[in-house]
Amino acid sequence: MNFDLNDDQRSIKATAAEFLAARFKPDHVRELAEAGSYDEGVWKEMCELGWPGIFIPEEHGGQGLGQVELVVLMEELGRVLAPSPFFSNAAAGLVIQTAGSEEQRARWLPGIASGELRGTVGEVSGDRAPLVADADSAELIVLLDGDSATVVEGPLGERVETLDSTRRFSAVEARAGEQLAGDPEPGRDRIAGALAAELVGVAQQTLDMAVDYAKQRKQFDTPIGAYQGVSHRCAQMLLEVEGARAAAYYAAWAADAEPETLALAASMAKAYASDAGWRVTASSLQVHGGIGFTWEHDLHFFLKRAKVDGHLFGTAREHRDRVAALSGLGLLTTTR
Amino acid sequence: MDLTLSPEEAAFREELRAWIEANSPGREPEGDEAAFEFRKRWQRELDAAGWAGISWPKEYGGRGASLIEQAIFNEEIVRSKAPPMANVLALAMGGPTVIAHGDEDQKERYLPPILSAEEIWCQGFSEPDSGSDLASLKTRAEKTDGGWSVTGQKVWTTFAHHAKWCMLVARTDRDVPKHKGLTYFLMDMEQDAVQVRPLVQITGESEFNELFIEDAYIPDENVVGGVGNGWMVAITTLMHERATLAFGLQVQVQIALLQLRELVIERGLENDPIVRQRIGQLTIEAEVLRLNAYRGLTQIMKTGVPGPEGSLGKWQWSEVNQSLTEAAMEIRGAEAPLLESDWAYRFLRARANSIEGGTTEILKNIVAERVLGLPRMGAK
Numbered sequence A: 001m002n003f004d005l006n007d008d009q010r011s012i013k014a015t016a017a018e019f020l021a022a023r024f025k026p027d028h029v030r031e032l033a034e035a036g037s038y039d040e041g042v043w044k045e046m047c048e049l050g051w052p053g054i055f056i057p058e059e060h061g062g063q064g065l066g067q068v069e070l071v072v073l074m075e076e077l078g079r080v081l082a083p084s085p086f087f088s089n090a091a092a093g094l095v096i097q098t099a100g101s102e103e104q105r106a107r108w109l110p111g112i113a114s115g116e117l118r119g120t121v122g123e124v125s126g127d128r129a130p131l132v133a134d135a136d137s138a139e140l141i142v143l144l145d146g147d148s149a150t151v152v153e154g155p156l157g158e159r160v161e162t163l164d165s166t167r168r169f170s171a172v173e174a175r176a177g178e179q180l181a182g183d184p185e186p187g188r189d190r191i192a193g194a195l196a197a198e199l200v201g202v203a204q205q206t207l208d209m210a211v212d213y214a215k216q217r218k219q220f221d222t223p224i225g226a227y228q229g230v231s232h233r234c235a236q237m238l239l240e241v242e243g244a245r246a247a248a249y250y251a252a253w254a255a256d257a258e259p260e261t262l263a264l265a266a267s268m269a270k271a272y273a274s275d276a277g278w279r280v281t282a283s284s285l286q287v288h289g290g291i292g293f294t295w296e297h298d299l300h301f302f303l304k305r306a307k308v309d310g311h312l313f314g315t316a317r318e319h320r321d322r323v324a325a326l327s328g329l330g331l332l333t334t335t336r
Numbered sequence B: 001m002d003l004t005l006s007p008e009e010a011a012f013r014e015e016l017r018a019w020i021e022a023n024s025p026g027r028e029p030e031g032d033e034a035a036f037e038f039r040k041r042w043q044r045e046l047d048a049a050g051w052a053g054i055s056w057p058k059e060y061g062g063r064g065a066s067l068i069e070q071a072i073f074n075e076e077i078v079r080s081k082a083p084p085m086a087n088v089l090a091l092a093m094g095g096p097t098v099i100a101h102g103d104e105d106q107k108e109r110y111l112p113p114i115l116s117a118e119e120i121w122c123q124g125f126s127e128p129d130s131g132s133d134l135a136s137l138k139t140r141a142e143k144t145d146g147g148w149s150v151t152g153q154k155v156w157t158t159f160a161h162h163a164k165w166c167m168l169v170a171r172t173d174r175d176v177p178k179h180k181g182l183t184y185f186l187m188d189m190e191q192d193a194v195q196v197r198p199l200v201q202i203t204g205e206s207e208f209n210e211l212f213i214e215d216a217y218i219p220d221e222n223v224v225g226g227v228g229n230g231w232m233v234a235i236t237t238l239m240h241e242r243a244t245l246a247f248g249l250q251v252q253v254q255i256a257l258l259q260l261r262e263l264v265i266e267r268g269l270e271n272d273p274i275v276r277q278r279i280g281q282l283t284i285e286a287e288v289l290r291l292n293a294y295r296g297l298t299q300i301m302k303t304g305v306p307g308p309e310g311s312l313g314k315w316q317w318s319e320v321n322q323s324l325t326e327a328a329m330e331i332r333g334a335e336a337p338l339l340e341s342d343w344a345y346r347f348l349r350a351r352a353n354s355i356e357g358g359t360t361e362i363l364k365n366i367v368a369e370r371v372l373g374l375p376r377m378g379a380k
C-alpha cells in the first residue's frame, strides 16, 4: 500500500514540469490562445520525448507505461494550460487501445504513439458530435455513439468557438466508418479520468496564484490573506484540489490495476474534478478582485478551460448519476 | 503508486477477520454504563489476543506493526460492526503522545494498562474561557515538594467519569508568552481534589463533563515532555487525534452510506433524480475521504508524524457526516423526527463533529497558515 507516485513517476512529473514551464510561458500561451493556434514545434518535441505513446504498449511503438503516467503528464499540461493536441490524440489512443481488435490496434496505435497519425475522439449526440477537440487537424476521428465506436478519416467538421480558446474544437456530423471491435466504455472512462487530472493541474495553478496574490496584496494596511474571508476560501480551494487529485490518481491506478472498479472510480473523479475545477478557478478570481476580471490577467484562460473540461466526456451531473447507479441505486436516469 | 495490500498485509487482514468473526461479542447492551463496561470487556479480549495496540512498540504490549495494519484494523472493526474499544482517547491520543514524548519509565508504566482498558483516560484541555484559544488556558500548577499542586476548571471532558488518568495541560509559568508557560501532565483522577460533574448533551446523553480541580497533586514524574513544553506535546496529541481517528471515521461513513442507500430503496426513491444526485455526491465525497485517509497514512509512514494536512481530513469528515445524516432525515420524510430510529440521534450527534477536536474554522486557519503559508490572522 503506497498512495504516492513511485520514483520513476516522480521523475516523469519533474521533467514534464520543467519542460512545460520553459515551453509554455504565460505570454506564449496567451499569444497562442489569442491566435487560436498550437505550437507545432513544441508538439514535435513532445513526440520526440515519446509523450503521445506513454501509455501505448511497446509492441505498438509506445513507452509501455500506464494510465498513471499519462495522468501525471495531463496534470502538468493542465498546470500550464498547454495549447496542444496532446489530449485529443491520447483520447483516440485510449479508445483504440481498449476497444480495437488486435489488427486495428496494430494498424493505428503506432501512428498515434509517434504523433505521425494524429487522432481525436468525438461524442455523438443526435446526428452530430458538437464538440470535438482538434477534428480540424486529426487524421483519424473516433466517434462514440452509445456503445459503438466508429473510426472515420479526418480532418473533418466545422470549427466552433468555445469559452476555451486554448483548445481548438469542431462540430462533426455523424457518419459511417469502421467499427471498433470492442466495448468503448473503458476507453471513455480513461479519457474522463485523464481530463480529471488535467482539471487538477488547472485548479492547482489557480490556487497557487490566489495564495501568492493573497500574500502580496494589501488593503486596510493588511495583506488580504490575513482576512478569514480570503484565507478560508483558499483553504477550501486546497481541500477541493487535494480531493480531486486523490480521486483522479485513484481512477488512473484502477484503470491499470483494478479494471473492475474503473467505471465507478472514473465517474467519481470526473464528477468531483469538474465541480472542483470550476469552483477553485472561480474562487481564485474572487481573491484577485477586479484585476482577475480583466482580459489582461491570465486567470480567465484557466477559468474557461476548467469550465469546458467539466463539460467534456460527461458533466458532473451525468457522472454523479452514474455513481449512484453503479453503487446500487437503480439504472442510469440521465442521458448524455 | 500501489494501492493493493502486500501479501503480509492481506494475510494480516484475513487473520484478523477470522478472529473477529469467531470472537465478536455481538450487540451492545442498552444504557451508557452497561455499554461502557461491555466495551471494556471487548477491549480486554482484543488486547489478550494482541490486537489492541497494532502499531505500538512490542515491548509495551503492542504488535510493532505498521500504520497500514493499524488502518486495516480500524477498517475491519467497523466493517464487522464490532463495538469500538472503551479507551478511545488513550488509544488515539494519550498513548501516541507518551510514545512520542514520554520517558522509558512512563512508557512502561502507562502503555500496557491503556491497551488492556484497565486504566481509562480522558483529555483535559478545554476550559470555560479557553476553547479554540487553548494556549490561553488558566488552570494553574504550582511547584510543591516533589510535585505540583493544580487548581482550575476544565470542561467538555469526554469520559472523565470513567477515567483514571487525565491528559491535563496547565500553566506552570505566568511570566512568559502564553504558549511557553504550559506543561503537559498526567493527572490521577482518583483524588478528592478532582470533582467530576456530568454535562448533558443535546442528544440527552452525558459523554462529557466538567472538572473542578482544587489543589490536586501531581508528582514530578507525571510531567510528559518536560516543564514548559506543554504546547508542543499537546499539539502532538491533537495531530494524532485528527489523523488516526480519521481512519475509523471514514469507514463509519461508508457504512452509514450503505444504510442510507438501503433507506432510499426501502422508500422507493431510487429513481428520484434529486435523491440520486445527492447520494451520488455523498458517495463521491465519502470515497475522497477514504482516499485522503490512505494518502495521509502514506505521508505519516514517510515522515513519521501526522502533518497539518490531517486537518483537511477531519474537516471534510465532519461535513460529509453532517450532510449524510441530513440527507437521511430528508429521505425519512414525516417519520424523520421519531426518536425510535437511530437516524434522529445520529443527525443530532453529527452537529458536534465540526466542533469536537478543533472547530472547522480553526482547522481552516491551520490549513491557511501552516499548509498554504498565508499570513496569520491580524498580520500587518
Ligand SMILES: Cc1cc2nc3c(=O)[nH]c(=O)nc-3n(C[C@H](O)[C@H](O)[C@H](O)COP(=O)(O)OP(=O)(O)OC[C@H]3O[C@@H](n4cnc5c(N)ncnc54)[C@H](O)[C@@H]3O)c2cc1C
Binding pocket: A228, B122, B123, B124, B125, B126, B128, B130, B131, B132, B133, B155, B156, B157, B158, B159, B208, B352, B355, B356, B357, B358, B359, B360, B361, B362, B365
Ligand atoms: C462532543 C464534544 C466532545 C469534546 N470532548 C473534549 C474532550 O474530551 N476534552 C477537551 O479538552 N475538549 C473536548 N471538547 C471541546 C472542544 O475541543 C471545544 O469545544 C472546541 O475546541 C471549541 O472550543 P469552544 O467550545 O470553547 O468554542 P469557542 O472556541 O469559543 O468557539 C466558538 C465559535 O467561534 C469560532 N472561533 C473561535 N476562534 C476563532 C478564530 N480564531 N477564527 C475563526 N473562528 C473562531 C469557533 O470556530 C466557533 O464557531 C469536546 C467538544 C465536544 C462538542
